Amino acid sequence: MIRNQSGHDDHHQHRCFDGICETMDRLGVPRNSKWRALILFMRSIRDYDIYSPEQKRLIQELVVTVLKAGELTEERFSEMARKTEEILSAPWRERLQAALGDLSRAIGESRGMMLKRKGEIQVLGTSTMETVQSGKDIDQVLEDIRRGFQDVVRYMEEDVENLSRLSLTDALTGLHNRRAFEDALTKGVHWAKAEDRPLCVLMADVDHFKGFNDRHGHLVGDQALGAVASVIRECQRQVEERGDNVFSARYGGEEFTLIAQDMTSKQAQALAEHIRARIENYNFIIRDVDGEILDSGIKLTISLGVACLDSAWKDSLEQRLVNAADEALYAAKQTGRNRVIVYES
Incomplete structure (x- = not known):
């Protein structure tokens, strides 16, 4: 189960409860110092849904680095503050x-x-x-x-x-690009809230894609991404023939995303499972620049995270939805890959 940790209790007490304040006391981090404030802020990142699982992981690694090093110098403080800012601003830079x-x-x-x-x-x-x-x-x-x-x-x-x-189109795959996805998500969330209807986001990531690129080269990797996009597009077409409304896009790199409008969590999970199974059973073909087949029967798998709008969310709905789907995707990758995980608040 993926748990939503967006509680509204006293965060200072929560952080001290897990031993962070006692740890800082033992390591000699002065109370009421800017070092303690920075560490507590970094630690609090994990409690906010607006940050992605990757951001939370990197920030927590920085916290551990600070506490282990024990170098409470001005230079070290500036370095930690800069790294924290870089991690938190990374999505905007992307x-x-x-x-x-x-x-x-x-x-x-x-x-x-x-x-x-x-x-x-x-x-x-x-x-x-x-x-x-x-x-x-x-x-x-x-x-x-x-x-x-x-x-x-x-x-x-x-x-x-x-x-x-x-x-608004990704040149490699022909799907919508991230900008188009964000525009569509903003409109979709507005519609879902106004009509009190469900809306879900699927985040997908090709498993072990770096290794695939290392083995076959980036040109073949691009072919594989194009093939994955084709499978996603075909699955989208099938559900749209039944009257469902689905928007698909390449989010970046080997990540893809879909917006399932007016779908329940179970329906979105079924769509994600359909895509996962189609990719798993797909025989990818590698061609040279002239279109000649170099290899066939290449296998890839894909992991997916699914999240749906939560009525308890009051603000930053689009970002919360994407981060929740990303957290579910992260859990799918951590628990074996080639699977679908649904975010549960």
Whole structure:
């Protein structure tokens, strides 16, 4: 069972209860010092659902490092404070990096489109002059010119739509990207609260993917991620044919996520189990750059965490939901992988 530790009791008493204050006393950490305040703050991170399991783990390792080292110097304090800040701000830095990557790709695409349209506009100018000089009836001349401009405007409108789509699409897998997922989750949570309907998030991670990349190389790893995305997309299509509403995205690296709108916890768990089983039974094929098969029957597995909106949550609903699903995913990885774990508050 994954337990929600977002209690609202006296946190100072809770932290002292588990022995942290007594430990600091034994190690000579002065009371009412900034060192004690920093350690207690770092320790309190584990009680908040807005932080991910990975953030909590890294912070707790820092706490242990501080207490074991016993180096209560100004330099050491600055180092610990900096590392704590880096861990807590890491998700925002990742989002910024992803956003910059999306922006760079969109700029590249827009530049290509503008160069293409520049040529078309030049052709339009030439054809307009030829039309004017053709000696046709004035009404026919105006109609030909108007039709030419309408074509260019239509092409440019299509470019805007394509750029908007590209900015929300993961280039490798063709699924939505993290930015699109976050936008969809915000809208989904708002709808679920307004309509008092369930909403669940599935977080999935390909098992032992680093080892897979080390064995086969990153190009083959990219093929595998594309195949995983195809399986997820097919599972999504199947449930949507039954009338369910599912949104899938590549969250980053080998992580994928789905939003199951109007699904109960059991229904979302069934979807996660369906995806897990399909991946486990899928025979991946490795191809070279020319499309020739190099190897087949390659096996991968995937672990998934499922979390649904909790009526007890009052704020930061999107972040709590993602962190809860991530915590369940972390538990699935820690307890053997290739399994589905559901978050329970």
